[in-house]
Amino acid sequence: RKIETELRxxxxxxVLRPYYQPLIALSGGGVTGCEALVRWPHPERGMVSPxxxxxxxxxxxxxxxxxxxxxxxxxxxxxRWPGDISVAVNLSPLQFRVGNLMATVMDALKQSxxxxxxxELEITxxxxxxxxxxxIATLHALRALGVRISMDDFGTGxxxxxxxxxxxxxxxxxxxxxxxxxxDNREAQxxxxxxxxxxxxxxxxxxxxxxxxxxxxxxxxxxxxHEAQGFLFSPARPNDELRDxxxxxx
Ligand code: G
Ligand code: G
Ligand code: MN
Ligand code: NA
Numbered sequence: 001r002k003i004e005t006e007l008r009x010x011x012x013x014x015v016l017r018p019y020y021q022p023l024i025a026l027s028g029g030g031v032t033g034c035e036a037l038v039r040w041p042h043p044e045r046g047m048v049s050p051x052x053x054x055x056x057x058x059x060x061x062x063x064x065x066x067x068x069x070x071x072x073x074x075x076x077x078x079x080r081w082p083g084d085i086s087v088a089v090n091l092s093p094l095q096f097r098v099g100n101l102m103a104t105v106m107d108a109l110k111q112s113x114x115x116x117x118x119x120e121l122e123i124t125x126x127x128x129x130x131x132x133x134x135x136i137a138t139l140h141a142l143r144a145l146g147v148r149i150s151m152d153d154f155g156t157g158x159x160x161x162x163x164x165x166x167x168x169x170x171x172x173x174x175x176x177x178x179x180x181x182x183x184d185n186r187e188a189q190x191x192x193x194x195x196x197x198x199x200x201x202x203x204x205x206x207x208x209x210x211x212x213x214x215x216x217x218x219x220x221x222x223x224x225x226h227e228a229q230g231f232l233f234s235p236a237r238p239n240d241e242l243r244d245x246x247x248x249x250x
Contacts, residue, residue, distance in 0.1 A: 004060050006042070007053055011065055016040050018074050019236035020087070022245065023207060023229045026221045031249060033086035033120065035229065036074040037236040038066070058094055067095045068104045075112035075119065077239045082246055088120040088150060093127040096135050105142060116146030120171065123149060125157025128167055136166060143168050150207075155195060164202065172199045176210020176230070183215035196223055 010016055018036035025032050040048040057063040071089050078087035095101050109116055121142060127135060139149055150171035155178055174195050182188045192208070199206035208220045211230030220228060234245065 001056075003053065003056050004062075007040075007056060007060070007062055007066075010040055010042075011062060011069065014069060016066060016069060017238075018070055018077070018089075019238055020077070020242045021229060021236040022234050022242070023088070023227050024233050026217075026225055026228055031085055031246060032227060033088055033118075034078075034081075034242060035088040035122070035236070036070060036090070038070050038090075039236075054092065058092055063092045063094050064098050064100075064104075067092060068108075071104060071108045072111065075108040075114040078118060079112040079114040081243070084115075084118060085246065086118040086120055086148075087114075088122050090122045090152065091127075093124070096127060096132075096138055099134075101138060102141055105147060106145070109145075109147075117148070120148045120150050122152040122173070123169075124152050125154070125163075128163045129157075131163070131166070139168055143170075153209075155191065164198075169204065171205040171207055172202075173207045173209050173229075174225075179208045179210045179216060179220070179230070180212070181216070183213070183219040189219075192220070192225075193223060196225055200224065 016038055019039050020034035020036055022031045023033045023035065024030070038050050040053055042048045054063070057066050074087045074089050078085070091101075105119075105121075108114075109119065143149060148170040149168060150173055151169050152173050153175045154172045156175045172195060174192060178188050178191050178195070180188070182192050196206050205226050207227040207229060208216075208225050209229050211217055211220065211228040211232045213232060217228060217232060237245070
C-alpha cells in the first residue's frame with residue numbers, strides 16, 4: 001500500500017516527530033510533565049494524525065522502529081526542559097512482544113542523559129488482557145530502572161480489577177470520554193469518583209484527560225484528582241513552542 005511505502009520513507013528520513021501536550025498539577029497549577037504525541041508531516045496530506053498511521057505501523061511491523069524513534073526524540077527533547085518536568089511516551093502492546101523494549105528504553109535514556117524518573121511509559125488495558133508473564137516481567141524491569149508506568153485510557157478497555165493487583169503501575173489516566181461534561185453529568189461523576197477513589201486506595205497518581213472547560217477542572221479539583229491534561233490548558237505543540245511555554249511559567 002502507498003501509505004506503507006510512505007511511512008517507511010518517513011521512518012528512514014526521521015520526519016516523524018513528537019508534539020508535546022502539558023500535564024498540569026491541580027494543586028498549584030504548574031506543569032508536571034508532557035505527553036509525547038507523534039505527528040507525521042506529510043508533503044501532500046499535511047499533519048497526519050497517529051490515529052491514521054499507528055494502526056498501519058502495527059500491521060506492518062514498523063511500530064517497533066517508529067516507537068524507538070519517538071522514544072529517542074522524546075528523551076532528547078525532555079532532557080533539555082527546565083526543572084524536573086517528565087515526558088510520557090505511548091507504547092503499543094506490540095512493542096512488548098519483540099523482546100528488545102528494555103534495550104530500546106535504556107539506549108534512549110543513556111543517549112539523552114534523561115534521568116529515568118523523568119520518563120513515563122503509557123500502556124493500555126489491552127496489553128494486560130494476555131496476563132503474559134513476559135509482559136509483567138518487563139513492566140517490573142522498567143520500574144526497577146526508575147521509569148514510571150501509566151495506565152492510559154483507563155476504564156475503556158476490557159477492564160478487570162484483578163489486573164490492578166498483578167501489574168505494577170504509578171498513574172491512572174482517566175479516559176476523556178468520562179471527563180467530557182463531568183461537571184453536569186451524574187453518571188460520568190459516579191464513574192470518575194470511583195476511579196479517583198480506586199487510585200487513591202492504590203496510592204497512584206490520578207490524571208484526567210481531555211479537560212476542556214473550567215467547570216470540568218473545578219469539579220475534578222474538588223474531587224481530589226491530582227493532574228489534568230486537555231485543550232483547556234494546551235493542545236500538543238512542537239518542542240520549541242512548548243519550551244517557550246515552559247520558560248514563561250519560569
Ligand atoms: O495526538 P492524538 O491525535 O491524535 O493521538 C491519537 C492516538 O494516538 C492516541 O490514542 C495516542 O495515544 C496515540 N499515539 C500518539 N503518539 C503515539 C506514539 O508515539 N506511539 C503510539 N503507540 N501511540 C501514539
Ligand atoms: O489515547 P491518548 O490518551 O494517548 O490520546 C490523546 C489524544 O487526545 C490525542 O489525540 C490528543 O490530541 C487528544 N486530546 C488531548 N486533549 C484533548 C481535549 O481536551 N479534547 C479532545 N477532544 N481531545 C484531546
Ligand atoms: Mn496517552
Ligand atoms: Na488516553
